[in-house]
Amino acid sequence: MARIQVGRQDLPGDTKDEASYLPHTRLSKILGVRLPKRPAESLWDITIQDGKIAAVDHHDLTASEKVRHLPGILNGKGQLLAPSLCHVHVHLDKCFLLRDPQFADLEVVDGTFQEAMDVTAKAKARFDVSDLTRRGRSLIKESISYGVTAMRAFVEVDDVVHFNCLEAAVTLKREFANHCDIQICAFAQHALFSGPDRGERNRELMTEAASWNEVDVLGSTPYVEHDIKEMKLNVEWTVELSKAHMKHLDFHLDYHLDEAKEPLVWFVVETLRAKKWSNVHPKTCALGHCTRLTHFGQEDWKKLREAIDGMNVSFVGLPTSDLYMMRTKSKTRGTLAIPELIKNYSFEAAIGVNNVGNAFTPQGNCDPLSVACLGVGAYQAGTKEDTELLYECVSQRAKRVISYNPSGSHATFDLKPGEPADFVLFKEKNNAWKAYRSISHAVYEPSHARQAIKNGYLTSSHDE
């Protein structure tokens, strides 16, 4: 197939510092909004001070008429205001490969996991900092337009891409600092102990990446190692590295459905315990995918809950990718039942977008709320209580899992004074009766017409 020749100036999102074109308007009041957990027919006025909620009062129509044209006042027009969204797990470096003309020859032909690994490896060999910055910028801008104010962005570090992905991520972290807090995860997608040099070069590069101040999290994929001995070495080495550099941990773990294989999760937990990881290291460990654990019964889950007791270990479901990649004839859904983990066993957990527009996950976009929407069907979770939980999984729970704002303060459904003014305002321009009146409505049918507010500043305004 002929490569399409595209001039770099024609590629979208290629403008330097696009964040400076996004709104960044300080707000002092948001008037006349509906709020979660309050009667759907009631309207409220929010006062904001120093990036936090200062007061929540019944909507005062007369007072509002007098001030709503003034700078810093946002007219909520009866729309739903909810806590802002968070990407708990998103790959910044390999997004939009299927739509990018530069990678047009790398199509999905077989739709297998191996093909996704191979196609992505080919794409990676062509990555450069400017291409990575362009695609990453597009993902971040789009995410902000969906109401995302914080994200954990995975970027790969290995002997193919070296620090290119990391450098692009650092540029974007600075560029969008006012609009979205980007936590960078330096991520070893390649083996750390297998292969021709037994992973030595990859370990050297990851060790150097761990020393970067801008790197908040270290991650690896033990399943890419050739045998179980090397997988365990991968886990031990990454735990040690995170301890040495005081970084969070994030493993892609047990990403298969083979019941005959012992789940590695037990070894991860044993290693954290043996290395006294939580005692000396007040950081978090997130475990992504874990599809093998869908075979777990009640006793296994209880045992795991006890095993992680006292440690900040959480689970991240990535259903968009899992449902596509984990083809199964078994009775499991092929993706972790995150709502059950939270409700039945009190695990900390969240759900995330994972990949956008590549061979691992060709379908979907970078709206975290679309994953919550998918969850209604994937987890059969459609009640009011379920949909609120799903929303939390892409908002306040996601923020907790990535340890965003370690002081523990996040905007919640209560939207109480003192909570950060990090919101998303759902807009409905054309049909007043279709305006969202509850969180359930936003989860059932996520529209793109939203405004994002971070730290008391309006950061995006998207009209559909």
Ligand SMILES: [Zn+2]
């Ligand atoms: Zn991932």
